[in-house]
Amino acid sequence: MTTMDLPVRQRPASVPPVISDTWYLTGRKLRALARQPMLLAMGIIQPVIWLFLFGEMFRRIIDIPGFGYQGSYLAYLIPGIVAMNAMSGNMWAGMTMIEEIDRGTLNRFLVTPASRLAIMNASVVEQAVSTTIQTLIIVGLGYAGGARYPGGAAGIVMLVVASIEVGVFWGALSNLTGMLVRVREAIIGVYTFFMLPLMFLSSAFIQPGFLPGWMQAIASRNPLNWEVQIGRSALSAAPDWSAIGVRTGGLAILALIAVAISVRTFRNYAKNV
Amino acid sequence: MQSPRGEAPPRAAIEARGLVKTYPAPGKTRVSALDGLTLSVPRGTIFALVGPNGAGKTTTVKILTTLATPDAGTAAIDGIDVIAAPARARRVIGVVGQRSGADPAATGRENLILQGHLYGMATKTAKARADELLDRFLLTEAAGRFVRTYSGGMQRRLDVALGLVHQPRVLFLDEPTTGLDPESRTAMWDEITSLATADQVTILLTTHYLDEADKLASQVAIVDKGRVVAEGDPQVLKRELGAESLDDVYLHYAGRRYSDATRLTEVAR
Numbered sequence: 001m002t003t004m005d006l007p008v009r010q011r012p013a014s015v016p017p018v019i020s021d022t023w024y025l026t027g028r029k030l031r032a033l034a035r036q037p038m039l040l041a042m043g044i045i046q047p048v049i050w051l052f053l054f055g056e057m058f059r060r061i062i063d064i065p066g067f068g069y070q071g072s073y074l075a076y077l078i079p080g081i082v083a084m085n086a087m088s089g090n091m092w093a094g095m096t097m098i099e100e101i102d103r104g105t106l107n108r109f110l111v112t113p114a115s116r117l118a119i120m121n122a123s124v125v126e127q128a129v130s131t132t133i134q135t136l137i138i139v140g141l142g143y144a145g146g147a148r149y150p151g152g153a154a155g156i157v158m159l160v161v162a163s164i165e166v167g168v169f170w171g172a173l174s175n176l177t178g179m180l181v182r183v184r185e186a187i188i189g190v191y192t193f194f195m196l197p198l199m200f201l202s203s204a205f206i207q208p209g210f211l212p213g214w215m216q217a218i219a220s221r222n223p224l225n226w227e228v229q230i231g232r233s234a235l236s237a238a239p240d241w242s243a244i245g246v247r248t249g250g251l252a253i254l255a256l257i258a259v260a261i262s263v264r265t266f267r268n269y270a271k272n273v
Numbered sequence: 274m275q276s277p278r279g280e281a282p283p284r285a286a287i288e289a290r291g292l293v294k295t296y297p298a299p300g301k302t303r304v305s306a307l308d309g310l311t312l313s314v315p316r317g318t319i320f321a322l323v324g325p326n327g328a329g330k331t332t333t334v335k336i337l338t339t340l341a342t343p344d345a346g347t348a349a350i351d352g353i354d355v356i357a358a359p360a361r362a363r364r365v366i367g368v369v370g371q372r373s374g375a376d377p378a379a380t381g382r383e384n385l386i387l388q389g390h391l392y393g394m395a396t397k398t399a400k401a402r403a404d405e406l407l408d409r410f411l412l413t414e415a416a417g418r419f420v421r422t423y424s425g426g427m428q429r430r431l432d433v434a435l436g437l438v439h440q441p442r443v444l445f446l447d448e449p450t451t452g453l454d455p456e457s458r459t460a461m462w463d464e465i466t467s468l469a470t471a472d473q474v475t476i477l478l479t480t481h482y483l484d485e486a487d488k489l490a491s492q493v494a495i496v497d498k499g500r501v502v503a504e505g506d507p508q509v510l511k512r513e514l515g516a517e518s519l520d521d522v523y524l525h526y527a528g529r530r531y532s533d534a535t536r537l538t539e540v541a542r
Contacts, residue, residue: 017393024390032378108374108435111338113363114391273340 021118022125025109029126044134047085048141051077054205055145067207070237075147079159079231080204082135083224086163087198089134090127090171091191094178097123101182101273110270120263123175124168131167135160150237158234158244162227165251169223172258179262179269198224203232223254285349286443286475287314287337292346294332294499306332307343308499314477314492319469321486322479323519324496324527330479331371333496334447337477338368350443364392367441367474369432371448377421381412381431384420385438392439399438406434410464426457433464444468446478450485458485465489483519493519497527 033040055074062073069076100106109119139149139156149155177187199205201218202225208216219225226247233239292310295303307329314320322330335341337348339359348355355362375384382403389399407413410430415423420431429449436444449465450458466489468474480486486493487507494504503510503526510522 021391024387028376028379028383028387031383032376035378102372103377104370104372104374105376107340107370107372108368108388109391110340111363111366111368112388112391113360113393270340271342273335 017113018115018118018121021115022121025114025118025122026125029122030129033126033130040130040133041137043089043130044085044137047081047088048138050084051081051138051142052145058205061206064210066209069207071150072147074142074145075149075235076232077205078139078142078147078149078235079162079228080199080202081142082138082159082163082231083166083202083204083227084195084199085134085138086131086167086227087170087224088191088195089131090167091174091187093123093127093171094174094176094187095184097175097178098182098184098187101178107273110273116267116270117263120175120259120266123171124259127167127171128164131164132160135163149235151235151239155231155234155236155239158239158248159231162230162234162248162251165248165255166224166227169251169255169258172255172262176258176262176265179265198222201225202228204228223251226251284316285313286316286318286351287312287320287349287477289313289333289337289348290346292333292336292348293344294329294336294341295344305499307336307346309346310496310500311346312494312501312504314475316475317469317473318492319465319476319478319490320492320494321490322477322494322496323481323483323486323523328496328527329499330496331447332499334368334445334477334479338366338445339363364439365442367436367439367444369436369444369446369449371451373428373432375420375428375431375435378419380417381420381423381427382407382416384431385434388435388438394439402438406437410434426453426460429453429457429461430464433461437468441474443475443477446476448479448481450480450482462489483523487519495523495526502526 051074055072055077059073061067062069062071062076097106106119110116136156139159143149151158173190174187177190181187201215202222203211203219204225208219211219230244230247230251233244289310289312292307293305294307295305298304306327310329310333312320312322312333322333324330332341336343337350337355339355339362342356350362351365353362353365375381376387379387385403385406386396386399389402390396394402404413404416407416410433412427412430412434415427420428423431433446433449436446446465450461453461462485465476465478469476478486478489491506492504493507493510494501496502503522507519507522511517511519514522514525516522516525
């Protein structure tokens with residue numbers, strides 16, 4: 001055999017391997033997602049239960065003097081529930097990672113010339129797509145339950161963008177935990193440790209002005225709360241676009257840092273599986 | 274190393290010299306997995322690595338397939354340095370791991386097409402290659418089924434097909450027949466033999482079954498405690514010791530008391 005038999009990259013030179021590999025590896029993930037749409041639906045069950053139970057139970061909360069919210073409590077809850085779903089839905093990414101390590105699928109990709117970055121990209125794109133679909137379902141269910149969104153399409157787009165940022169951040173964190181610890185329980189641990197505190201130390205359920213001072217201080221630095229603020233402002237009749245921009249940028253930076261760390265960890269992992 | 278002047282490529286398809294690999298162990302000094310392992314696999318042959326659990330077989334395969342970096346030593350596939358140029362080495366090797374790497378939620382055909390894409394094939398080429406391999410490994414009827422519905426033998430055949438998508442010159446098979454029923458095992462043996470003879474693929478396989486090594490391989494290396502303790506043609510190894518089977522040769526070189534065996538299982542992972 002001579003080197004002539006070596007397979008050559010036949011794709012056009014204009015498409016860098018990282019892009020085409022990302023495309024094919026994402027295709028694998030999205031195909032699996034499309035074949036099991038029930039998984040996406042089941043993922044939102046818990047956040048939706050929160051939406052309707054809290055929405056009904058505390059319906060009159062917006063009548064408290066000084067609450068100052070134009071709309072139903074159900075509509076008030078939407079951004080928080082979307083954030084909750086984006087976080088909880090993507091916390092499972094690391095589970096898939098561990099599964100693919102155990103099954104040998106990841107090693108199979110790593111012995112090919114496939115771009116390492118593409119392997120992680122596929123995970124990020126899948127998270128973005130599933131988070132978008134789930135966010136839109138929650139928005140739709142909220143509408144069916146009587147919530148209204150004066151911010152219209154632009155507001156919903158911003159809510160989706162913010163939810164993707166939250167989802168990608170937690171997805172990367174979950175992948176990181178999966179790669180480093182390789183124990184499913186650790187991922188569940190991270191999730192349960194952060195989920196409720198982050199939700200309650202935010203304006204997801206109540207106006208920040210009603211929170212004690214220390215809680216307000218934490219809430220203003222809580223990235224999950226930024227998503228809630230982005231969504232609530234964007235869905236309102238008079239969005240504060242500069243505040244939305246700053247917080248969206250902040251979330252984007254956090255998500256990028258989380259992805260960068262997880263890609264770096266993955267590269268190290270791949271050198272010594 | 275291959276000369277840039279287009280001189281004849283090195284005779285050995287796989288060349289490993291003095292491989293050392295240690296892993297961190299909780300609370301004590303690092304555990305040694307490879308302790309100066311050296312081996313050379315001639316082109317177009319079937320080479321079997323045998324040895325007890327934890328002897329270093331899998332670590333050796335991981336280093337040769339770019340999945341791990343040795344602490345010391347050199348390794349080359351067809352003259353390509355796997356440590357310095359892993360990306361180039363990946364183009365000439367095919368790997369069938371111990372565990373099935375196939376995606377259970379995708380069909381056999383989809384698994385193969387994706388594999389082709391990852392080696393840079395255009396969709397048309399990848400599809401044609403997938404169909405060719407499905408036919409060769411008697412998976413055409415099951416091509417559209419999810420891999421999770423495959424029997425153990427079918428999954429293993431698909432694994433081998435996945436390792437062959439890009440027509441590698443060197444194929445690594447890590448315990449290719451573990452867990453297979455006798456019929457699938459025989460079929461796998463035939464396939465491995467034909468790959469080496471008809472397709473001129475150099476094959477390095479690891480196995481626990483000495484009859485398998487005896488039957489398939491023209492060269493056997495017995496690995497123990499991270500080193501090759503005996504190496505050669507299985508017939509010659511047997512004759513040298515006046516042994517009836519390769520099992521006796523193995524026990525002669527790698528036999529050990531129980532206490533040693535328990536220590537080694539710790540090293541295994």
